Amino acid sequence: MSITGIEAPAVEVRGLVRDFAVKGGPPRRALDDFDLAVAPGEVHGLLGPNGAGKTTLCKILSTVLLPTAGTARVQGLDVVADAKRVRPLLGIVFGGERGLYARMTAAQNLRFWAALYGHGRREGRRRAAELLERVGLGPRADEAVETFSRGMKQRLHLARGLVGDPRVLLLDEPTVGMDPVSAHEFRDLVEDLRAEGRAVLLTTHDMAEAEALCDRVSFIDGGRLLRCEDPRVLGELLSRHERVRASGVPEALAARLAALPGVERVRATGPGAVLVETDRGGAALPVLRTLVEAGVTDVSTAPPSLEEVYLHLIGDRGMAVRP
Numbered sequence: 001m002s003i004t005g006i007e008a009p010a011v012e013v014r015g016l017v018r019d020f021a022v023k024g025g026p027p028r029r030a031l032d033d034f035d036l037a038v039a040p041g042e043v044h045g046l047l048g049p050n051g052a053g054k055t056t057l058c059k060i061l062s063t064v065l066l067p068t069a070g071t072a073r074v075q076g077l078d079v080v081a082d083a084k085r086v087r088p089l090l091g092i093v094f095g096g097e098r099g100l101y102a103r104m105t106a107a108q109n110l111r112f113w114a115a116l117y118g119h120g121r122r123e124g125r126r127r128a129a130e131l132l133e134r135v136g137l138g139p140r141a142d143e144a145v146e147t148f149s150r151g152m153k154q155r156l157h158l159a160r161g162l163v164g165d166p167r168v169l170l171l172d173e174p175t176v177g178m179d180p181v182s183a184h185e186f187r188d189l190v191e192d193l194r195a196e197g198r199a200v201l202l203t204t205h206d207m208a209e210a211e212a213l214c215d216r217v218s219f220i221d222g223g224r225l226l227r228c229e230d231p232r233v234l235g236e237l238l239s240r241h242e243r244v245r246a247s248g249v250p251e252a253l254a255a256r257l258a259a260l261p262g263v264e265r266v267r268a269t270g271p272g273a274v275l276v277e278t279d280r281g282g283a284a285l286p287v288l289r290t291l292v293e294a295g296v297t298d299v300s301t302a303p304p305s306l307e308e309v310y311l312h313l314i315g316d317r318g319m320a321v322r323p
C-alpha cells in the first residue's frame with residue numbers, strides 16, 4: 001500500500017531499455033522503451049515470437065539482470081535500488097529441468113526451498129505438504145523427481161514458485177509439456193491465484209491459453225510493445241480475417257477464389273488443399289458459396305484465434321526471428 005492508501009501496481013515498467021553487447025557489431029536492443037502495468041489480481045499475458053524480449057523482461061523484474069535505461073517496479077519497489085526487498089515478493093516459474101533436484105523427492109525439494117525462504121522445519125513441512133496437494137502432486141510427494149513426467153515437473157516448479165507466498169508470479173511457458181487435463185487443472189490454479197489477489201505475468205506461445213487465462217495480453221516484438229489488449233477485443237478485431245479451408249480444389253478454382261472481393265490470399269496447404277484468408281467482414285461467404293457451387297464438399301471455416309491476431313500484428317515477417 002502507498003501512503004495515499006491506493007495499492008501500487010503489482011508491476012510497473014516505464015521506458016525500459018536493455019542492450020546486449022554483440023561481438024564485432026552494434027549492441028542488440030532486447031527491450032526498447034518498454035512500458036507495462038499489471039494490477040494486483042491481474043493475469044497478464046506476454047506474447048511474442050522467439051527473441052521478442054519476454055525473458056529479458058522477466059529477468060529484469062526478477063532482479064537478475066540490470067536495465068540499460070528506464071525503470072521497473074514491483075509493488076512500488078524499484079528492482080535495482082530495492083532488489084533485496086523485491087525478491088521475496090516474487091515467485092518465478094521457469095519451465096524445464098532447471099532448479100529441481102532430481103534425486104530428491106518432491107517434498108524434500110519443497111522443504112529445501114522453504115528453508116531457503118527462512119521457514120523453520122515444521123513450517124517447511126506444512127508448507128510443502130499443502131503446496132504439493134494444491135498442485136495435485138500429493139500422492140507422489142515422496143517419490144524422487146527423476147521419476148516424474150515433464151508435466152509433473154512443471155507442477156512442482158509452480159509449487160516451488162509459491163513457497164515464498166509471493167504477490168507476483170512470473171510464469172514462463174508454464175504448461176509446456178502438460179497433457180490437456182493437467183493444463184486445464186493448471187488454469188484453475190491460476191484462477192485461484194488471481195482470486196487471492198496475486199498478479200501473474202504469464203509468458204506463452206499458446207494463444208488458446210492466453211485467451212482462456214489472461215485479463216490482458218501484451219504483444220511484444222523486437223523488444224517493443226505492439227499492443228496491450230483484452231484478449232477478446234483482439235479476437236473481435238480479427239474476426240474480419242476469417243479463414244476458409246477446403247480440399248479437392250482444382251487450380252482454376254483456387255484462382256477464381258483469389259479474385260473474389262475481400263480475399264487477401266489463397267495458400268496451397270497440400271495437394272488440392274487450400275487456405276483462403278479474407279481481410280474484410282463477410283468476405284468468407286462468397287468464398288463458401290463459390291466452393292459449394294463448384295462441388296467442393298470438404299470445406300470448413302476457422303474461428304478467429306489469437307494466433308491470427310498475433311501474426312497480423314507482427315506483420316509479414318511471420319514467425320521469422322529478427323537478426
Ligand SMILES: Nc1ncnc2c1ncn2[C@@H]1O[C@H](COP(=O)(O)OP(=O)(O)OP(=O)(O)O)[C@@H](O)[C@H]1O
Pocket residue numbers: 020021022028029030048049050051052053054055056057
Ligand atoms: N546474453 C545475451 N547476449 C546477447 N543477446 C542476448 C542475450 N540475451 C538475450 N539476447 C537477445 O535479446 C533478444 C531478446 O531475447 P529474449 O530471450 O528476451 O527473447 P524471448 O522473447 O524470451 O524469446 P523466446 O520466446 O525464444 O524465449 C534476442 O535477440 C536475444 O538474442
